[in-house]
Amino acid sequence: MSSPSQKKEVKQPADVMNQYTGERWYYSDIVKEHFFNPQNLMLEDPDEAQFNGIGMVGSPACGDMMKIWLKIDSGTERVENLKWRTFGCASAIAATSMFSVMVTENGGLPIADALKVKPQDIMKRLGGLPNRKIHCSVLADKAFRKAANDYFHRSGQHERVIVEGARVIDPTLNITDHDIEEAVLEGATDLDAVQKKLKVGIGSPDLIPEIEQLIRFYKEKYYG
Amino acid sequence: MKEIYLDHAAATPMDPRVKAAMEPFWDARYGNPAALYRQGRLAKAAVDEARETVAKIFGSRPSEIIFTAGGTEADNIAILGTARLHPGKHLITTAFEHHAGLRSFEALERDGWEVTFLPIGEDGIVDPKAVEKAIRPHTVLVSVMYANNEIGTIQPIAEIGAIVKRVRNERAQGGGVLPISFHCDASQAAGFLPLSTAALGVDLMSVNGGKIYGPKGSGCLYVRSGTRLQPIFQGGGQEQNLRSGTENVPLIVGFAKALEIAEAEREAESARLTELRDYLIQRLTTEIPKTVLNGHPTTRLPSNINVSVLDIEGEAVILYLDAKGIAISTGSACTSTTLDPSHVILAIGRPYEYAHSSLRFTLGRSTAKEDLDYLMDVFPEIVEKLRAISPIKMEVGQTEVSHPEAFAGQGSKIKVGGRTYK
Numbered sequence: 161m162s163s164p165s166q167k168k169e170v171k172q173p174a175d176v177m178n179q180y181t182g183e184r185w186y187y188s189d190i191v192k193e194h195f196f197n198p199q200n201l202m203l204e205d206p207d208e209a210q211f212n213g214i215g216m217v218g219s220p221a222c223g224d225m226m227k228i229w230l231k232i233d234s235g236t237e238r239v240e241n242l243k244w245r246t247f248g249c250a251s252a253i254a255a256t257s258m259f260s261v262m263v264t265e266n267g268g269l270p271i272a273d274a275l276k277v278k279p280q281d282i283m284k285r286l287g288g289l290p291n292r293k294i295h296c297s298v299l300a301d302k303a304f305r306k307a308a309n310d311y312f313h314r315s316g317q318h319e320r321v322i323v324e325g326a327r328v329i330d331p332t333l334n335i336t337d338h339d340i341e342e343a344v345l346e347g348a349t350d351l352d353a354v355q356k357k358l359k360v361g362i363g364s365p366d367l368i369p370e371i372e373q374l375i376r377f378y379k380e381k382y383y384g
Numbered sequence: 385m386k387e388i389y390l391d392h393a394a395a396t397p398m399d400p401r402v403k404a405a406m407e408p409f410w411d412a413r414y415g416n417p418a419a420l421y422r423q424g425r426l427a428k429a430a431v432d433e434a435r436e437t438v439a440k441i442f443g444s445r446p447s448e449i450i451f452t453a454g455g456t457e458a459d460n461i462a463i464l465g466t467a468r469l470h471p472g473k474h475l476i477t478t479a480f481e482h483h484a485g486l487r488s489f490e491a492l493e494r495d496g497w498e499v500t501f502l503p504i505g506e507d508g509i510v511d512p513k514a515v516e517k518a519i520r521p522h523t524v525l526v527s528v529m530y531a532n533n534e535i536g537t538i539q540p541i542a543e544i545g546a547i548v549k550r551v552r553n554e555r556a557q558g559g560g561v562l563p564i565s566f567h568c569d570a571s572q573a574a575g576f577l578p579l580s581t582a583a584l585g586v587d588l589m590s591v592n593g594g595k596i597y598g599p600k601g602s603g604c605l606y607v608r609s610g611t612r613l614q615p616i617f618q619g620g621g622q623e624q625n626l627r628s629g630t631e632n633v634p635l636i637v638g639f640a641k642a643l644e645i646a647e648a649e650r651e652a653e654s655a656r657l658t659e660l661r662d663y664l665i666q667r668l669t670t671e672i673p674k675t676v677l678n679g680h681p682t683t684r685l686p687s688n689i690n691v692s693v694l695d696i697e698g699e700a701v702i703l704y705l706d707a708k709g710i711a712i713s714t715g716s717a718c719t720s721t722t723l724d725p726s727h728v729i730l731a732i733g734r735p736y737e738y739a740h741s742s743l744r745f746t747l748g749r750s751t752a753k754e755d756l757d758y759l760m761d762v763f764p765e766i767v768e769k770l771r772a773i774s775p776i777k778m779e780v781g782q783t784e785v786s787h788p789e790a791f792a793g794q795g796s797k798i799k800v801g802g803r804t805y806k
Binding site for chain 2: 247
């Protein structure tokens with residue numbers, strides 16, 4: 161009943177993008193490669209004098225943590241070196257490894273361009289991640305931003321520091337746009353699902369249009 | 385490549401004897417047990433026989449056994465079925481039940497029932513005195529699992545059963561009419577612990593066939609005679625009207641056979657696995673630094689080892705071990721569909737990093753000492769590799785989140801098990 165050729169036609173679950181040729185795995189082959197052979201890891205005791213930007217972030221979605229050490233060439237402003245460590249899962253490891261390659265390859269991206277690398281760009285290079293793993297690739301991005309801000313402070317370019325302030329959307333429950341962003345990252349991509357997590361706007365129906373707009377925005381940002 | 389399966393609490397391979405017992409009921413004996421003609425009678429006889437087999441093991445009457453499609457369904461029938469007879473009344477359970485129970489109680493709480501989720505001791509064991517204290521005049525249900533599915537700790541079911549029974553008798557003597565029932569999810573316990581319903585003092589007890597080398601999607605609910613439930617399925621009234629739908633004859637036969645074998649082999653297998661369990665706990669906690677056992681060291685299932693290997697994340701460990709042919713599971717948020725870390729590890733008072741780092745090894749009939757030795761040959765290197773890339777350095781015994789600054793300034797927080805870390 162199940163000859164090998166028939167087996168191959170069995171459809172993968174939608175959130176497992178695996179272009180396998182032989183054995184199936186939970187992640188794509190590229191993810192697998194970066195998971196088993198992560199690039200640009202900080203393996204030795206960091207000599208912090210070798211770096212001019214350091215940032216550590218945690219994922220509020222799952223509790224993973226990520227630390228990035230950056231060396232920016234002060235003349236060209238290119239990313240000369242990026243090292244990282246993580247307390248995170250396979251997709252966090254693979255996404256950060258890929259990100260580190262993307263910003264350091266071909267002589268390194270100028271920091272301004274590196275800051276424009278979106279989680280989708282990382283995922284595209286990885287051959288996709290399951291939907292609920294997208295927040296793991298966001299972690300690399302966030303840690304990089306924090307490290308870049310550290311560099312801007314250290315190099316006296318305070319005006320370039322990117323401040324991501326939270327805006328209160330639901331004043332009764334004190335829920336911000338960041339909370340909604342996190343909910344979308346955790347896989348809640350419509351009003352019902354977001355309200356299930358956050359109760360946002362349940363007592364204030366007049367807020368619903370803005371909440372829906374934000375959900376669409378973040379959905380587009382991360383899944384679009 | 386070697387294949388070493390150490391996730392028997394998740395699923396067990398079906399015993400060939402079970403498969404053989406089920407065989408005729410797929411095609412040769414296909415009748416509906418409700419039918420009067422020969423094929424129907426043959427099917428009914430098989431279901432009756434299975435019911436008697438299970439009843440004998442429980443020391444109960446056959447009419448007290450309701451066949452279900454697994455443990456989750458049995459839990460739902462028991463918990464929702466009891467609560468719905470008594471709208472708005474009080475229910476008691478524990479904070480570390482299997483989701484089949486926990487989510488049922490959470491749903492009831494949303495719908496207006498009062499629910500007490502009892503805290504768990506650091507050793508992963510419920511204090512019967514806490515149960516006693518929580519019982520109110522209008523409490524109608526107490527539900528405590530026999531053995532925890534993640535950390536394997538064994539609960540004092542008989543003591544709790546006696547307390548509930550005493551309350552019931554006191555109510556009756558006082559002229560009260562409000563019943564109180566005791567439900568126990570024995571899905572993980574079956575095959576390791578005695579299932580005599582009288583000794584345990586349970587009114588309702590769930591068992592799952594998929595955990596005892598029987599077919600997945602099979603199981604039963606014991607309903608002590610006189611215990612009333614509102615049916616949650618509507619239909620043809622099968623299984624005392626508590627589980628309508630044509631009886632799944634092959635799975636029922638398979639379930640009974642699996643339980644029969646598990647019970648026959650229970651004592652010998654438990655003794656064998658206890659030795660292997662203690663061997664692995666010993667090796668893990670002495671050979672791998674900063675490895676902490678979760679749950680009581682001996683009041684736990686013979687099959688269960690749950691440790692937190694600090695500073696490393698569970699999903700990454702699982703996939704590295706998988707590459708070596710070893711299958712285990714983790715309480716890390718990264719592997720759960722909701723991205724919540726294990727509620728069990730949090731319930732025993734560990735910080736979320738412990739849950740993130742928790743690994744569950746569950747042994748079974750195929751497990752030999754050589755398998756554990758092979759695990760210990762390859763595991764330390766994986767730990768070393770993942771620790772080398774980890775930015776955190778937890779201390780054993782730490783109860784605080786290690787790097788709150790990593791989460792600061794993001795306008796958000798880590799939510800775990802109802803606790804919020806800013």
